[in-house]
Amino acid sequence: MSPKKSPFFELRSGAVDTLLFVVKTTNLDEMRAELTRRFEATPEFFANDTVAIDVRRLAENERVPLADIAKLLDSVRMRPIGVVADSTQHGWANEAGLPLLDARDARDARVSKSNADAGSDEAKAAATAKTDAAPAADAAEPEQAGSGAAEPVRIGTSSQTMVVDKPLRSGQRIYAKGDLVVLGMVSNGAEVIAEGNIHIYAPLRGRALAGVHGNHDARIFCTCLEPELISIAGIYRTTENPLPADVHGKPVQIWLEDEKLMIEPLRLT
Numbered sequence: 323m324s325p326k327k328s329p330f331f332e333l334r335s336g337a338v339d340t341l342l343f344v345v346k347t348t349n350l351d352e353m354r355a356e357l358t359r360r361f362e363a364t365p366e367f368f369a370n371d372t373v374a375i376d377v378r379r380l381a382e383n384e385r386v387p388l389a390d391i392a393k394l395l396d397s398v399r400m401r402p403i404g405v406v407a408d409s410t411q412h413g414w415a416n417e418a419g420l421p422l423l424d425a426r427d428a429r430d431a432r433v434s435k436s437n438a439d440a441g442s443d444e445a446k447a448a449a450t451a452k453t454d455a456a457p458a459a460d461a462a463e464p465e466q467a468g469s470g471a472a473e474p475v476r477i478g479t480s481s482q483t484m485v486v487d488k489p490l491r492s493g494q495r496i497y498a499k500g501d502l503v504v505l506g507m508v509s510n511g512a513e514v515i516a517e518g519n520i521h522i523y524a525p526l527r528g529r530a531l532a533g534v535h536g537n538h539d540a541r542i543f544c545t546c547l548e549p550e551l552i553s554i555a556g557i558y559r560t561t562e563n564p565l566p567a568d569v570h571g572k573p574v575q576i577w578l579e580d581e582k583l584m585i586e587p588l589r590l591t
Contacts, residue, residue, distance in 0.1 A: 369399040376406040388418030542576040
């Protein structure tokens with residue numbers, strides 16, 4: 323039997339969504355204290371979630387003991403699966419024995435640069451052709467000079483909105499590639515995750531994570547905020563930090579400002 327048709331297993335290329343643990347300091351004691359503070363009161367929040375250690379925020383001359391960070395994450399029941407690093411960091415990042423991973427935001431940046439470079443080459447070629455043809459064009463139809471200027475090309479991706487019209491019970495998890503609209507209650511222990519915005523037209527009592535692939539412009543809208551956890555682009559807040567009375571149980575919108583979660587009442591009337 324051909325290995326390509328084996329009924330026992332398949333090897334396929336693919337992408338796996340995971341959390342990024344973004345390292346911003348080389349002080350392991352401070353990191354441990356912050357992790358303890360965040361997870362001790364709510365140990366189930368990220369239990370058994372996979373996580374990649376992202377060291378790209380470190381300065382060029384900074385290094386961290388990745389094996390120790392992996393053990394630290396494991397101690398709070400998170401499962402490190404690899405390291406995200408810049409090419410200049412690959413040498414020391416490899417020493418921990420964890421695989422090097424390619425984060426989606428890094429791939430997107432390279433694709434955008436490649437597209438921009440290609441567009442630049444095409445623009446140069448077009449400009450050269452236009453320059454070569456300019457004398458003839460000016461002689462034939464001088465009143466049309468400049469009328470063929472191209473509009474700027476915008477490169478982007480379209481996203482799809484997912485609508486969930488039923489309440490979510492404890493243990494249920496919903497993931498949306500774009501925006502997510504939830505019309506029923508998100509119960510304690512339930513989780514809604516979106517790469518874009520999250521709209522919840524019912525009480526939010528579980529977890530809501532928007533902009534999970536680093537979209538800092540994502541927002542969360544909710545008609546009754548009573549969450550276990552809210553997060554935008556990996557920056558989150560848990561119930562160990564009580565919400566102000568003017569937003570707890572109220573309609574709100576949540577966004578990021580200077581890497582800080584901002585919560586503001588929604589004026590619905």
